[in-house]
Amino acid sequence: MADATLEHAQHGLPGEYEAPLFGAYSKKVGMWLFLASDSLTFGALLFAFSYNRIYTNPWPTPFHGESIANATVMTACLLSSSLTMVLAVFAAQRGDRAWTRNWLLATMVFGTAFIVLHGMEWSKLIGEGLSIPGFMTILGVSQPAGAGELADISKNVPQFPQAFFGLTAMHMLHVTIGVIYLGVVAFRKWFLPILAVIWIAAAFLIPSGNVFHYPVNVLGIGLLVAAVILFLKPKDYDAHDVEVCGLYWHFVDLVWMFIFPLVYLMSTRIS
Amino acid sequence: MHATATHDDSKGQYFWVWGALLALTGAEVWLGYNNQVFHGNSAHMLEVLLVLSIIKSALIIGYFMHLKFEKALMRWLLVFSVSACFVIMYFFFFPDADRIINLGVK
Numbered sequence: 395m396a397d398a399t400l401e402h403a404q405h406g407l408p409g410e411y412e413a414p415l416f417g418a419y420s421k422k423v424g425m426w427l428f429l430a431s432d433s434l435t436f437g438a439l440l441f442a443f444s445y446n447r448i449y450t451n452p453w454p455t456p457f458h459g460e461s462i463a464n465a466t467v468m469t470a471c472l473l474s475s476s477l478t479m480v481l482a483v484f485a486a487q488r489g490d491r492a493w494t495r496n497w498l499l500a501t502m503v504f505g506t507a508f509i510v511l512h513g514m515e516w517s518k519l520i521g522e523g524l525s526i527p528g529f530m531t532i533l534g535v536s537q538p539a540g541a542g543e544l545a546d547i548s549k550n551v552p553q554f555p556q557a558f559f560g561l562t563a564m565h566m567l568h569v570t571i572g573v574i575y576l577g578v579v580a581f582r583k584w585f586l587p588i589l590a591v592i593w594i595a596a597a598f599l600i601p602s603g604n605v606f607h608y609p610v611n612v613l614g615i616g617l618l619v620a621a622v623i624l625f626l627k628p629k630d631y632d633a634h635d636v637e638v639c640g641l642y643w644h645f646v647d648l649v650w651m652f653i654f655p656l657v658y659l660m661s662t663r664i665s
Numbered sequence: 666m667h668a669t670a671t672h673d674d675s676k677g678q679y680f681w682v683w684g685a686l687l688a689l690t691g692a693e694v695w696l697g698y699n700n701q702v703f704h705g706n707s708a709h710m711l712e713v714l715l716v717l718s719i720i721k722s723a724l725i726i727g728y729f730m731h732l733k734f735e736k737a738l739m740r741w742l743l744v745f746s747v748s749a750c751f752v753i754m755y756f757f758f759f760p761d762a763d764r765i766i767n768l769g770v771k
Contacts, residue, residue, distance in 0.1 A: 415738065416735070416736055416738060416739035416742075417735070417736035417738075417739065418735060418736070418739060423739075426739070426743060430743055430746065430747050433747055434747070434750055437747075437750065437751050437754055438754065441754050441755070441758045442758070444758070444759075445758045445759070445761070448759070448763070453707075462694065462697065462698075466690065466694055469690050470687060470690070473683060473686045473687055473690070474683070476683070476686075476725065476729050477679060477680070477683040477729075479729070480676075480679045480729055481676070481679075484676060637731075640729075640730075641730055644725055644726075644729045644730045645730070647725060647729075648722050648725045648726065648730075651718050651721045651722050651725065652715075652718050652722070654690070654693070655693050655697075655714035655715070655717070655718055656711075656714070656715075656718075658697075659693055659694065659696070659697035659714060660697075660707070660710070660711060660714065662697045662698065662700075
């Protein structure tokens with residue numbers, strides 16, 4: 395309805411609909427409302443993390459220079475992806491389909507780099523003994539039986555791995571959904587076989603003892619949802635759709651701006 | 666196309682915002698490694714990092730998400746409602762965390 399109103403307003407015709415309350419088309423208002431509700435999800439998780447941080451004394455500081463450098467590169471990837479997303483929105487608004495697709499692809503590359511770097515970080519921490527007691531057994535993740543620093547933290551301060559993995563897993567899930575969303579908008583049905591190949595390859599290549607062996611099936615669920623959406627309501631995504639998916643992507647970036655200092659920088663080991 | 670989405674803004678300002686975000690991230694990392702400037706007071710360090718994060722989030726919301734260019738009603742309603750929820754969460758969570766410390770529960 396809001397779109398129809400805007401069309402009338404654009405052509406100077408007297409519309410029979412009321413002007414939209416927020417002066418924006420309905421898809422954009424819908425996305426903003428979703429993001430407002432999702433910010434409360436992350437807000438609750440960040441508050442829970444801070445709560446644990448305050449009442450747990452001393453709080454572990456397991457992140458050495460390598461982890462901080464890795465997280466800083468991940469932050470740079472997300473910030474750069476936001477810039478390429480803005481450029482994609484500009485290209486879509488001037489009707490340049492080729493550059494819209496190129497900038498969206500660049501955004502997906504930065505997002506994928508973030509996921510891969512984060513996955514490597516998780517695997518390293520788990521390999522060194524950081525785990526949620528009991529949970530890794532359910533996932534069938536093999537862990538060294540050593541008594542390193544991170545294994546001690548998992549045993550003595552289980553709040554740390556619970557808060558760390560809970561918060562970062564939720565964020566990584568959002569980034570993964572974001573990359574799939576961008577792929578659907580950029581490539582439409584052409585993205586489905588690409589996603590299917592990535593999912594199948596990941597499912598076969600990730601060993602059963604790795605923490606991502608089961609979670610990688612999120613790609614399969616994403617494939618199913620994307621296929622249902624693309625086949626039930628096939629459409630050519632326009633500048634509005636690019637702008638709306640950009641809002642989602644920037645939100646994912648925004649959340650990381652709080653996770654990075656709270657989770658990583660406040661737990662830095664200075665040697 | 667909606668008027669607020671096609672405001673006449675140059676691409677240059679987005680590169681400046683991107684540069685500012687990277688610079689602020691660099692400042693955060695520097696503070697993380699030089700926390701002696703806070704004299705070992707982690708609460709003070711947390712406050713400074715949170716202020717920097719809020720500045721970064723304001724830049725992302727205002728420029729990248731274009732909220733700066735939306736109607737004032739939408740802008741204020743979103744910012745006020747979400748901020749109010751966070752304030753409520755703050756008063757719900759943190760007094761209890763302080764209570765646990767004061768009770769000496771480990």
